[in-house]
Amino acid sequence: MRAIWFSLLVLWPLLTLSAPAQSPPAPTTNITLGQSIVALTGPWKFHTGDDPQWADPNFNDSGWETVDLTPTAGSFNPIVGFSGYVPGWTGKGHPGYWGYGWYRIRVSTARRPGQKLALAGPADVNDAFQVFVNGKLLGSFGKFSERGSPVAYMSQPTMFPLPELHADSGAGDATQVLAFRIWMDPSTLGLVPNPGGMHSAPLLGEANVVAAQYQLAWLNTVRSYLSSAIEGALFFLLAIMAFSLVLFDRSDSLYWWLAGVVLLTGVYSGYVCLGAWTQTQGAAVFNLVVDVLLRPLILGGWVMVWWVWFRLRRPAWTGKLLVGLTLLYMLSDALGEDIFFTAIPHRVSVFFHLVSLGVRLLFLLLLVGTAVEGVRQQGWEGWLAMPVVVLAGISQFTMELGVLHIRIVWFPFRTQVWLGQIDDVFLVAAIFLLLLRRLLFSLRRQREMALDVKQAQEVQQVLIPMALPQVPGLIIESEYRPAREVGGDFFQILPHPTDGSVLIVVGDVTGHGLQAGMLVALLVGAIRSTAQFDPDPLVMLHCLNQRLFGRGHAHATCLALRLAPDGAVRLANAGHLPPYVNGNELAMEGALPLGMIESPEFSLMHFDLASGATLTLLSDGVAEARDEQGHLFGFERIHDLLQKPITAAEIATAAQTFGQQDDISVLAVTRFAITDLAVA
Amino acid sequence: MQETGTRVKMEEVNCGSGAPITALRFSGDITSASEPAILGTYQGLGPESKRILLDFSKVEYLNSSGIALVIQLMYAASKKGQAIQTFGLTPHFQKVFTMVGITKYTQLHPDQASACAAFSE
Numbered sequence: 001m002r003a004i005w006f007s008l009l010v011l012w013p014l015l016t017l018s019a020p021a022q023s024p025p026a027p028t029t030n031i032t033l034g035q036s037i038v039a040l041t042g043p044w045k046f047h048t049g050d051d052p053q054w055a056d057p058n059f060n061d062s063g064w065e066t067v068d069l070t071p072t073a074g075s076f077n078p079i080v081g082f083s084g085y086v087p088g089w090t091g092k093g094h095p096g097y098w099g100y101g102w103y104r105i106r107v108s109t110a111r112r113p114g115q116k117l118a119l120a121g122p123a124d125v126n127d128a129f130q131v132f133v134n135g136k137l138l139g140s141f142g143k144f145s146e147r148g149s150p151v152a153y154m155s156q157p158t159m160f161p162l163p164e165l166h167a168d169s170g171a172g173d174a175t176q177v178l179a180f181r182i183w184m185d186p187s188t189l190g191l192v193p194n195p196g197g198m199h200s201a202p203l204l205g206e207a208n209v210v211a212a213q214y215q216l217a218w219l220n221t222v223r224s225y226l227s228s229a230i231e232g233a234l235f236f237l238l239a240i241m242a243f244s245l246v247l248f249d250r251s252d253s254l255y256w257w258l259a260g261v262v263l264l265t266g267v268y269s270g271y272v273c274l275g276a277w278t279q280t281q282g283a284a285v286f287n288l289v290v291d292v293l294l295r296p297l298i299l300g301g302w303v304m305v306w307w308v309w310f311r312l313r314r315p316a317w318t319g320k321l322l323v324g325l326t327l328l329y330m331l332s333d334a335l336g337e338d339i340f341f342t343a344i345p346h347r348v349s350v351f352f353h354l355v356s357l358g359v360r361l362l363f364l365l366l367l368v369g370t371a372v373e374g375v376r377q378q379g380w381e382g383w384l385a386m387p388v389v390v391l392a393g394i395s396q397f398t399m400e401l402g403v404l405h406i407r408i409v410w411f412p413f414r415t416q417v418w419l420g421q422i423d424d425v426f427l428v429a430a431i432f433l434l435l436l437r438r439l440l441f442s443l444r445r446q447r448e449m450a451l452d453v454k455q456a457q458e459v460q461q462v463l464i465p466m467a468l469p470q471v472p473g474l475i476i477e478s479e480y481r482p483a484r485e486v487g488g489d490f491f492q493i494l495p496h497p498t499d500g501s502v503l504i505v506v507g508d509v510t511g512h513g514l515q516a517g518m519l520v521a522l523l524v525g526a527i528r529s530t531a532q533f534d535p536d537p538l539v540m541l542h543c544l545n546q547r548l549f550g551r552g553h554a555h556a557t558c559l560a561l562r563l564a565p566d567g568a569v570r571l572a573n574a575g576h577l578p579p580y581v582n583g584n585e586l587a588m589e590g591a592l593p594l595g596m597i598e599s600p601e602f603s604l605m606h607f608d609l610a611s612g613a614t615l616t617l618l619s620d621g622v623a624e625a626r627d628e629q630g631h632l633f634g635f636e637r638i639h640d641l642l643q644k645p646i647t648a649a650e651i652a653t654a655a656q657t658f659g660q661q662d663d664i665s666v667l668a669v670t671r672f673a674i675t676d677l678a679v680a
Numbered sequence: 681m682q683e684t685g686t687r688v689k690m691e692e693v694n695c696g697s698g699a700p701i702t703a704l705r706f707s708g709d710i711t712s713a714s715e716p717a718i719l720g721t722y723q724g725l726g727p728e729s730k731r732i733l734l735d736f737s738k739v740e741y742l743n744s745s746g747i748a749l750v751i752q753l754m755y756a757a758s759k760k761g762q763a764i765q766t767f768g769l770t771p772h773f774q775k776v777f778t779m780v781g782i783t784k785y786t787q788l789h790p791d792q793a794s795a796c797a798a799f800s801e
Binding site: 588590591596600662 | 712740741743744745748751752755772775776777778779780781782783784
């Protein structure tokens with residue numbers, strides 16, 4: 001029984017297959033084959049040198065060496081990350097060779113009537129090429145001219161439609177000879193490992209399939225340099241932020257250096273994208289801008305940023321050393337990268353490449369030395385900078401490390417990420433943290449300064465009399481409106497203890513703010529102490545002049561007067577606005593302000609202030625108030641104001657409303673004879 | 681009112697006979713921030729500049745700190761025996777210059793022609 005069941009199980013598929021169909025047949029899916037693409041891996045015939053006859057399809061290339069462009073499994077371009085990387089001619093028996101090389105291949109294609117074929121050039125090639133089909137130029141990558149070397153670009157996808165071989169028949173077998181004339185710049189020798197000629201096979205196939213591959217290759221190229229574009233955008237944003245910091249604090253050179261160096265880094269990344277994605281920059285110009293100009297400037301700039309950041313001062317010649325090293329770096333890269341190979345022999349270039357290597361080593365030492373000093377002086381700020389600085393130094397040797405097959409670039413999501421870019425990420429993070437700390441420190445300092453200003457303001461309120469002394473026979477009003485928290489105007493009213501006279505001193509220290517306020521404190525102290533010994537106005541001004549002279553920018557206009565009980569006034573002036581009596585300006589000779597010269601001659605006058613007369617003393621903040629259109633308040637408006645009874649506060653308000661520019665102080669003294677007051 | 685920086689244009693002026701005259705033509709605002717423009721420019725004059733013309737016709741504003749700088753210039757010039765003539769001041773600032781004693785070191789003129797002529801007097 002078991003044997004019967006086993007037999008049925010084995011025979012069941014045969015029984016089902018041999019059973020007659022009971023249902024109608026399923027619809028047929030039509031598949032058209034033939035849209036194909038082939039990688040022309042070889043065998044290629046290869047020869048170094050250059051001869052126009054090598055494009056000829058009948059040329060006998062049997063004596064040339066044979067090259068296979070089949071990549072080994074898992075191989076990739078060590079710079080841009082494209083898979084399927086084949087070493088160039090320097091890795092295949094022609095080390096150190098640069099110049100022209102020819103690749104030839106004979107292919108036989110069978111095409112249907114009307115079928116169009118196209119050729120995709122090698123996606124990865126050093127550096128420029130022309131492609132010939134059966135001796136006729138099909139197209140090129142790079143600029144070839146009759147004279148001079150070709151202009152090369154960074155590798156980009158290319159596509160060339162193949163001509164119809166049998167125009168009359170439109171179909172059939174055709175043998176074609178493809179010849180690639182390839183040029184490599186000598187500067188490429190040091191840029192990538194195993195350079196020279198094709199690093200990937202050209203593709204031959206149906207035109208629309210090749211076009212699809214061409215588009216895909218462009219997408220790969222764009223994606224490969226996407227990290228540079230992102231990096232460039234990031235650094236441009238950082239540059240905007242750094243320049244904003246410059247606007248906040250122009251005195252701090254750190255922000256200038258930081259803004260400059262991050263802007264250059266942004267330009268560098270943008271320029272790399274421009275070179276990779278367009279054909280606007282030939283390889284020679286590209287190398288000049290990137291390697292000769294931008295890279296040395298950025299490196300020198302970063303050393304300066306850290307130098308300034310850590311507030312290092314010694315050795316004092318560091319700045320000159322940096323300028324010298326940066327210029328030497330530029331020169332050695334210009335001459336050491338074979339950019340000017342038509343003019344400068346290769347052995348000279350090798351020498352300068354060694355110089356460049358030495359300069360970069362010195363920069364690395366400088367960077368590390370700066371970070372070590374940073375650690376010593378700033379503690380953890382230095383430690384934060386250390387890895388960034390070391391990576392930045394090492395990333396200057398990417399070319400040498402790459403040639404030594406030490407990995408310097410990675411390809412997450414098929415986007416190239418260089419060692420230098422990894423450093424840039426750390427750098428941005430470190431700069432962000434350090435700037436944040438600096439901002440917090442700055443805020444704390446601003447709070448302390450605001451407190452200092454507030455305290456100075458309080459001191460000034462003590463110095464400038466808010467409550468005026470009661471002087472028999474006089475009605476005194478005052479108004480004081482500083483332009484900033486601490487003012488530079490001052491006045492003192494000092495009644496004599498015995499003879500009934502009063503000494504009035506008004507003045508205006510040049511400038512305003514804390515510095516002016518401190519000078520006011522100095523002058524008020526001097527006025528009070530001098531008045532105790534000699535209240536004479538002229539003596540007072542000479543004494544004050546001695547206090548100010550020789551103190552740099554310490555200058556002040558000042559007017560001192562002594563008003564006797566009988567109305568006799570003795571007045572000395574040092575460049576201050578003349579007084580007004582009953583609205584009329586008293587003409588005075590001009591005199592230099594205090595502190596200008598050692599022994600000035602001050603103007604002196606005497607007059608009587610009649611009973612009922614008002615003496616008005618103003619600071620120049622009234623006359624020089626300025627409106628939005630730039631018009632001055634002026635002396636005429638002052639004169640007009642004083643033609644009718646007006647308080648000191650009203651005068652100050654008029655000027656302030658007009659457009660206060662400077663401290664405003666107004667002092668009005670009205671004299672009444674004691675008898676008049678008694679009658680009143 | 682926003683302050684504008686100080687600009688100085690230095691040029692040689694020929695006023696008829698005699699040696700050329702160095703003209704310093706100021707414009708903008710003259711304030712405490714004008715020291716490099718005022719004193720720096722003056723200090724940059726060579727010893728051959730014996731006659732100096734100060735042109736304030738394009739100055740929009742002068743405050744007390746700016747006037748102090750002008751006085752310092754005048755005083756330094758008088759020490760060196762240089763002759764200075766000044767023109768282009770508005771009536772307001774002519775009065776202010778007179779008040780602060782600048783007229784001890786220079787004469788104030790309404791225009792360049794009269795300032796030039798004053799060198800020959």
